[in-house]
Every structure is written in C-alpha cells, then in structure tokens.
Amino acid sequence: MDRLQALKVFVMVAQAESFTAGARTLGLSGSSATRAINELEESLKARLFTRTTRRVRLTEVGRDFLEEVRDVLAQLQAAESAVTGAAEKPAGQLRITCPQELGRIYIAPLVAEFLEAFPEVSAQLLLVDRNVNLVEEGYDAAVRIGDLPSSGLTALRVGAVRRVLCGSPEYFSRFGQPLQPADLGRSHRLILTGATRREWRFGHDQRMVVRVEPRLVVNSVAASIEIARKGWGICRALSYQVADDVEAGRLVLALEDHEPSPAPVQIVYPQGRKSPAKLRAFIDFASERLRKIPALRLDGR
Template identity: 40%
Template structure:
C-alpha cells in the first residue's frame, strides 16, 4: 500500500473517530480503511488506535505518530502546490551561456526585455567563446555558433552570424579603400585570435563568380572583438567584424563597410538546450529568443548601415 495514502487514512480516522467516516472521505470500504491503519501499525511495530465498537481513539504512540503524519502530509501538499505553481508560471534561476560578442551586444538587451515580462526569473548569463557542456556544467541553454554536432540537445535555428569588412574613415583617407579582396594584401588587417587556435591568416569571400581565399596580415591581433573594434576606430587597420559588434559604428559613420559586392561566410547560429530541462522559465526564454532572432522574424541585412 502507498504509505502516504495510509497516513492520510490514519489521520482522517483519528480526526473523525471512525473507520467509516474515513472510508467515506476516501471513497473506500471501512475494511480497507482499517487495512491501511493495520499496515502502518505493522510497519511501526506498535498499536496506533484503540479500537472500540463505537469510536477509535489514539494510543500514546499513535498521538505522536499522528502529529508527525499531519506535518508530513502538509509538507507533501505544499510541495505539490509549489510544483503546480512552477509549472504554471516562469520563475527561478535560469543559467544561460553564449558567445561573448553576440551575448553582450544582442542577448543581454533581450534578456532585459525578458525579465520585464517574467519578474520572478533570475538569469545567470555566462559569456565565453569556449565550448560549454550544458549537462556537465549545469546550464539550461546556450547560443552556439557553427554546425551542431551534439545530437542529445534540441536546437532552434537563429539568424546567421554575419561578418563584415570595415575600417575607419581616417584609415581609408590615409591608405585608400580596397576594391577587391585581393587588395587586402596591401592593407593592415586586424585579426581575431582564439586561445586554442592559431591566428586567422586567411579571410574568405565569395560573389557570383566564385570564392576567394585571401591571405591577410597586420600589426595587431586580439582575442576580444572589443579590442579589435577599438583599434579599428583609431585607424589601426581593416577589421573583419561581427555585424552585431559594429552596426552602430557603421550607422554613425565611425566605421565604413568595405567590399560590399562580396560576401563573407556567415556562421550558423542556434539556441540549444536539453529536452529534460524545458521548464516554464526556459520555454518562455526559448520563445523570446526565437521571436527576436529566429530566421523568420529577422531579415538578412536588417542591421546593415546605409
């Protein structure tokens, strides 16, 4: 027999004074109500009720056991209420990880909007360009760049992560503007360097006529897009930049987009999460990320400066 059910029958019997009343409350027979209490007595090894023909009363041990059972049943009911409340509305801590540049420029402002609509959620956002194992490290979702390889996670496709070539007006006034990818060989190119990979010494382009692989070099490498952007703004060279990191500079004229007739590779971007962790707070987060950054809602070139 289920122990909690037996405890509930026992408490009801003690409160009402009879097996018949307890049986009526639970929709069972009086004999079954008595069986629930007898099972508890066998389990604890002591009599819990004094049985008479008219009324059941608690023994000394039964009184102590009764008080503990009432507390336990109240805790169980409270736990169910909390679980039902959690399943109905987003609340609690939500741990998210994302690439540094997209996370700082796009995801963080979106999270601010998400929190306004879900005031009972607390978001922990970790920005890192390394691969994060969601299960082992306890994250509920991640923004991932590149092709998906982990089949154990559910993925939602987002807008591609687009790169643009740009430089400051001062740099272009001094060195001229490259008109083709090949002309980048004569320019100082600012390169992103990964901690675990060598400096990117080739930039890739394409147009209607084919693809172009261009060796580049320059005086400055960094593992942070903000540092490269600062160098580009101060005229240090040409930058291959994530669109999200320079869109405001392009719109304001602080940077100028170059080689508009050529496309650079756009990396796939996804929101990934374990199916087992799809809580209300995570489902609401997923819905908002897809609404704001999904391929059907954000058109290619929306952030492009004119």
C-alpha cells in the same frame, strides 16, 4: 541517504566539480556528499568520478549517467509542479551562456528584461567565446552563432550575421579601398583578433584563403573595432558588432562581394520530454525579441 537525494547530490557535485561546494548548495556537509556518492557508486558498481586533491571530474560513465539523471529529475519536478498547479508558472534559476560580444550588446539586456517580466525566475549568464557543454556544465540554454554540429540539442534559428571587413572613412581615404582579397597583403594595416589563425577566408564557400600579416594583434574584438574606428587600420568582425558604426558612418565595409555566407544565430537547448516552464518562457521571450533586431535579420543584411 535516500536514492533521490543521492541523485541530487550527484548532480550538484558534478556541476561544482567539488564535494564541498556541491553539498553546500543542498545544505549538506562535504562528508555527507562524499558518503552519498560512495554509496551511489557502490550500488551502481561503477565509478562516477575521478578524484584528485584539487577537484573531482566525471568519468565517461558519469557523464552519461549525469544526462540521464538530469532528465529524470526534470521529469519529477514537472510531475510535482503539475500536481501543485504550478507547471505553467516560470520559476527557479535559469542558466544561459553566449559569446561575449553578443551577450554584452544584446543578450544581457534581454535577460534583464526577461527577469523583469518573470519575477520568480533568477538567472546566471555566462559570457564566453567557446561552446559550453550544456548537459555536462548544467546550463539550460545557449545563444550561439554558427551551424550546430550533430548533437542531442535542439536549435531554434532567430537570425543570421555576416563576417565583414571594415575600416574608417579616414583610413580608406588615406590608403584606398581593397578591391580584391589579395590586396590586403600589400599596403594595408591589418588588425587581427586572436593570435592563432593568420588566414582570412573569403567567398560564399570560403575557399579563397588570404594569408594575413597583421601589424597589430589583439585578443579583444571590441578593441580591434575601436582601433579601426580611430582610423588606424582594417579589422574583421561580425556584422552585428559593427552595425551601429556602419549606420553612423564611423566605419565602412570593404570587399562585401567576397564575404562568406551568413552564419545562423540560434537558441540552443537540450532535448527533453518536457522542458521546464522557465526555459519555455525564455525561449519564447528571447526568440521574439532577437528576430526583431535589424542587425540579426535572417537575411544577414
């Protein structure tokens, strides 16, 4: 197998964590993929994968090599497109990831609209509440909430959101409005999303910490908001998640003067000498539309 094809096999196997699945995407047999990787490792004098009976995983050397190979293949594709005159025509599969609720409310409809505008592009959208490693897992872009740690990624800010406390008018009529964060530990029914962190932080610098004793713990933001909407208790959410309820009067915000600073909403993508047309088109398309959403306004309000 020639070196270029072997590099493509390497990328597909790394992405699928399987010789068989990776080979299938290229129309090859699993044995051909295994042979190609073995020859590649032998020529490089380095082990790229650790193998078990269930899956294959990249070694540290393999992870570094994967990033370089993806860059090389992207440059080659761009060069070929330039020769054929298709460099500026968005095409191919776009892989995007974002948090679940942000994806459900805004990003999934936006991606569908994008595909309508660019018929030669297909998309895979992963909604998951973790920071996916774009390079290692083969994603083109992510929409993320929060500051970007030091990395080899580019971030384009498209908005901001606040972490808010809310309950229904009926709930506050019955139990009263908390006036200070410390009031939450006294006579209020608190709904906690997630079972691990039992501290809520308040204030611009988040130095005010309240130890919460929730009456109810759920693993779904949407569920906690629904329970608060029904008048049972107080939940904590991101402002965009309850924007429609607050505007309609179904939920009321509490302790607004004690909220942490807004968190940025950003489109994140790997740095590269030249991004493919499909990614450039998506970034332009998504940034323009996300910046127009009132619940994601840059001032966070």
